[in-house]
Amino acid sequence: MNIDATVYEAAVPMRRPFTHAGRARDRSESVLLRLRLDGAVGWGEAAPRPYVTGETVPGVLRAFEGLDLPGLVARIDSGSLDGALASLAALDLPELGGASGPAPAAAAALETALLDAVCRLHGRPASEALYRAGLPGAMLRPRPGPVPVALVADLSRDPAAMLDALPPATLQRLTHVKVKATPDVAACLRRLPGVRSRVAPGTSVSLDVNAAWEVGEMLAAAPALAAAGLSWIEEPTRPRQWSALRRLREHGVRVMLDESFADATDLARAAEAGAADLVNIRVSKCGGPLRAARLAARARQAGLGFQLGVQVGEVGPLWAAGRLLGTVLAGAVTVEAGRQDEWFPPELTEPAYRVDRARYLAPPLTGEGIGLVPTGALLERCRPHARWETGDRAWVPA
Template sequence: MVTLTLHEARIDMKRPFRHARKARQETASVLVAAEHGGETGWGEAAPREYVTGESVASVLAALRRRELPAGIAELAGAPLEEALAGLAALQLPGLLGERGRPAPAAAAALETALFDLVCRLHGVDGLRALRLAGYGDVLAAEPAPMPVATVLDLGGDPVARLAALPSPVRKAIPHVKLKAGHEVAPVADLVARLGALVPDATVSVDANGAWHAEDVLAQAPRLLAAGVSWLEEPLAPRSWADLARLRQSGLRVMLDESFSSARDLADCTAHQAADLINLRVSKCGGPLRLLALARAASAAGVGVQLGVQVGEVGPLWATGRLIGTALRGTVAVEAGRQDEWFPTHPPLTDPAYQVDRTASRAPALSGPGIGLRPTRALLDLCALTYAEGQR
């Protein structure tokens, strides 16, 4: 018997995070505990309606459906490799969705919790389990501290914020992502000024779907001259033909809101609409599905970035850390800024969130599964919404 417990986390952030589509001042996550045989695995969803169409309410509703998904109870008692294969085969986004619409954020929370539970029942660390699940071709044999991108949101002057860092700290930054507003014209100058501060780093611009194709095309020569490395989600999601036109101008395009499934990858490659995709655990349906998409992207000649949802409170950032310290061939890796957004004393997780900001590196976690548990301090900030039911 596997029992699920659901917690809704709405935690005030110390400062808002702003981009062209949203100003976020609190997290909005669902924590899932999957219990069996005295062990507990943890997962998390960070649903965003503008990304996958899901909300906290829809995730909670999906995970409360007692008849779905079938087969979970058998995973806990199965041999390790059989359990991992069974978990990968469940197709959770579709099983948890309604009316033909998948629910990848809900699936990510459940898949991560079950993956963590299986690993803990067998005393296996997450990377070994991911390799046993069949993803050794896209993962390094051993984890290494991951290089962490710097993300500059619309909450202040991005050039001033980057310039305020000591020169050795700026030199260690591997990638800078600039969150852009609705106007394209000012961006080229900002990219050039940021690039001058971090000459060894790549610099991308994320418009969160707020721009129009003709405006971007008009500014393409200036953006290219400024040294922009790629544009992330520059247009309204799934504007395949217009995205292809941007690429024909010489600009590189990364998909984010436009991408959460194999269908999206097939569409973007059919239209030659993207050079890169942003993989995020919550929107991709969990760690196993993310790695399957990473493999498919590589086969299609599309590069990948490992991103985060703003406000991940625990299991999600730990799962991203697990993958980010081993995934091969990423153009950039994000880690969030939980140390700035949320209380650090007492810590919300064990181990506590950690990034070496001086070296722009994030260490791997250790221990079984995703290597993390929520603390009492985090659970006290959550509302217990469901604590019954066998899946």
């Protein structure tokens, strides 16, 4: 099989920064991977976040430099889509981090690019791969379709003012509103009634703390948090404080894990400790769309619910992979789609990013593979880092 590949660093400026308790972001921090298998080109993207998986952009670039690409591709049975899916499932891609530990974001880029290329090789949409991935039938919609997506209010704007700016019909249609928290628990509690009172009774509301609260302060506020009308609180304190999370749950607060959860080990520990009700499944954090879907299935098996979330600043293949999960999988408590229409110019991908903002509905992508390709306009904003040409034995600096 002829193989070539290019790895790019993508630092695309955002038109408006996004702010949460962990940090403010004003550009994408992604690594793009273009992988050609014979006549089919697949694309993948990593969004490494030190505060989520411990990965960085230079770390992902190093992980790729250490990758024996033909050796890896030789382990994929590309003769049929089912064969390719089985061999992809058998690979432990996050282990490509080697001695430096699991590298789920790098693995996500690789799994997405391999899935995209293999599906295109067979002229099939990636949704078909998801239907054939052996997931429980109850987790699959009858066919891919538009999915309601959450409104996420970051700290750069007052959430109540953000809701007031929506047309009344849109406001009434919202299925979920997620509010980003500050480190000040009392200030967060004061903001919530303004959100709850503006949305329909059936709209769920959550608070994403991004690990910013002190354990003591959080537990002292537990009765007030339980009475605040929240559907759940996402990652309230430092990651993996299992007993503190269990104590919070004992007050009647539902807990969603995000930074505390990246793989099956986290899932098992949290379930055993009684530390969670839900997990946030995100493609970049969970090692790729197929791996993320399997983790969602494991969460269900452990009695936990799941959200399909995104990384802020996804520029192309990652949002397509997230859209794939959101429009195929059933049973998520809510689905996020990002706000690329506000953050980035529309010409970065073909087709362009799209969400119906009047109805907060994300349509599925169609066509072969993951359904999009980066445009020249995106690649102009990326820096090629390394190339693998057909017949090479190693990456060469680009």
